[in-house]
Amino acid sequence: MLLAAVTVTPRADGAGAPPPLADIDSAGVLEQVRSAGGRLVLVNVWATWCRPCLEELPDLLAAARHHRARGVRLLLVSADFPDQRDAAAAVLARLGADVPAFLKAEPDMPFIERLAPEWTGALPATLLFDGQGRLLAVHEGRLTRQAIDGLIAAHLVQSDADPHDAVRAEE
Amino acid sequence: MHRRLVRRRRVLAAACCAALFAIPVPLAGGLSLGDAPPLADVKMRSVDGREVSLADVRGEKGTLVIFTCNECPYVKGWESRTVALANRALERGIGVIAVNSNDPGKSRGDGFEQMQERARRTGMRYPYVVDEGSRLARAFGATRTPEVFLFDAEGRLVYHGTIDDNVKDPEAVREHFLADAIEAVVEGRPVPRAETKALGCSIKFAS
Numbered sequence: 001m002l003l004a005a006v007t008v009t010p011r012a013d014g015a016g017a018p019p020p021l022a023d024i025d026s027a028g029v030l031e032q033v034r035s036a037g038g039r040l041v042l043v044n045v046w047a048t049w050c051r052p053c054l055e056e057l058p059d060l061l062a063a064a065r066h067h068r069a070r071g072v073r074l075l076l077v078s079a080d081f082p083d084q085r086d087a088a089a090a091v092l093a094r095l096g097a098d099v100p101a102f103l104k105a106e107p108d109m110p111f112i113e114r115l116a117p118e119w120t121g122a123l124p125a126t127l128l129f130d131g132q133g134r135l136l137a138v139h140e141g142r143l144t145r146q147a148i149d150g151l152i153a154a155h156l157v158q159s160d161a162d163p164h165d166a167v168r169a170e171e
Numbered sequence: 172m173h174r175r176l177v178r179r180r181r182v183l184a185a186a187c188c189a190a191l192f193a194i195p196v197p198l199a200g201g202l203s204l205g206d207a208p209p210l211a212d213v214k215m216r217s218v219d220g221r222e223v224s225l226a227d228v229r230g231e232k233g234t235l236v237i238f239t240c241n242e243c244p245y246v247k248g249w250e251s252r253t254v255a256l257a258n259r260a261l262e263r264g265i266g267v268i269a270v271n272s273n274d275p276g277k278s279r280g281d282g283f284e285q286m287q288e289r290a291r292r293t294g295m296r297y298p299y300v301v302d303e304g305s306r307l308a309r310a311f312g313a314t315r316t317p318e319v320f321l322f323d324a325e326g327r328l329v330y331h332g333t334i335d336d337n338v339k340d341p342e343a344v345r346e347h348f349l350a351d352a353i354e355a356v357v358e359g360r361p362v363p364r365a366e367t368k369a370l371g372c373s374i375k376f377a378s
């Protein structure tokens with residue numbers, strides 16, 4: 001069940017607790033993907049205890065800002081346990097996260113299977129969807145900024161291209 | 172025509188790039204149900220100082236291989252249940268081995284002494300070994316901790332996946348995946364649910 005979308009942004013004066021992350025399940029994630037208004041939507045599943053997750057988050061956020069004008073959106077889903085909800089929000093606030101962020105609220109197996117059956121469950125995981133919610137790619141483990149840019153560029157170029165035109169050119 | 176050729180090149184370049192980020196096949200390069208354990212004769216250093224291979228621990232009824240580590244919250248959440256299940260499996264003729272494939276250089280807390288301490292503290296009655304170079308994890312196609320592979324008496328993979336359906340709350344578990352698989356193997360029955368998944372910590376593979 002999708003409760004609410006929360007965009008986590010730190011207060012300018014740095015004071016006060018960050019807003020809590022709303023619960024989300026796989027159906028909610030797909031709904032968010034389809035309503036994001038993007039050509040490509042990266043869904044990153046992370047956790048506060050996951051060091052590679054924390055290492056890649058700044059790169060993901062920077063890449064999302066850099067590619068936003070090209071129709072790229074980022075959605076963050078924390079896989080922390082519910083008692084770490086505030087800690088997860090605090091991490092995102094500290095990073096200046098300016099994208100929708102949620103807390104996973106669904107048993108693991110249906111969450112994994114409904115979003116990306118190819119995903120083994122390892123964290124971090126970055127799932128790439130098109131704007132209609134079709135899964136394009138799955139990456140497990142930390143992504144570098146270069147790899148994020150490569151992933152986005154490859155799929156943006158692909159969506160730009162008209163394969164029928166390419167076939168005609170071949171002829 | 173020139174524009175078309177440029178576009179065609181862009182399509183081909185995109186296809187090549189996209190291939191780099193293609194959706195991986197589950198257990199790519201790893202095991203499928205029915206497979207035998209790879210690298211079964213490779214010796215690995217256990218916390219008690221012995222050198223142990225998968226073949227060494229093979230049980231009369233089957234073999235349970237547990238990819239695990241010291242620090243992962245998912246491992247810790249399931250720890251007491253996993254050790255209890257594994258110790259019980261030993262008593263029922265299933266060989267057990269716990270494998271730490273994390274590169275200790277990348278994962279603080281996964282050094283040999285910490286492994287020894289964890290094995291003592293949790294009461295493991297089976298080897299807890301170092302997977303040097305993450306070779307076994309790569310050969311199995313293991314990606315996370317905890318992740319278990321259960322082989323039957325003939326050495327065929329009959330169960331791959333997770334412990335149960337609730338890492339956080341043992342009282343709320345509804346599906347006892349590994350316990351049911353062990354029971355089936357001990358009794359020589361087909362495993363009711365042969366593949367399951369859960370979130371877990373990515374294995375910190377050695378470079």
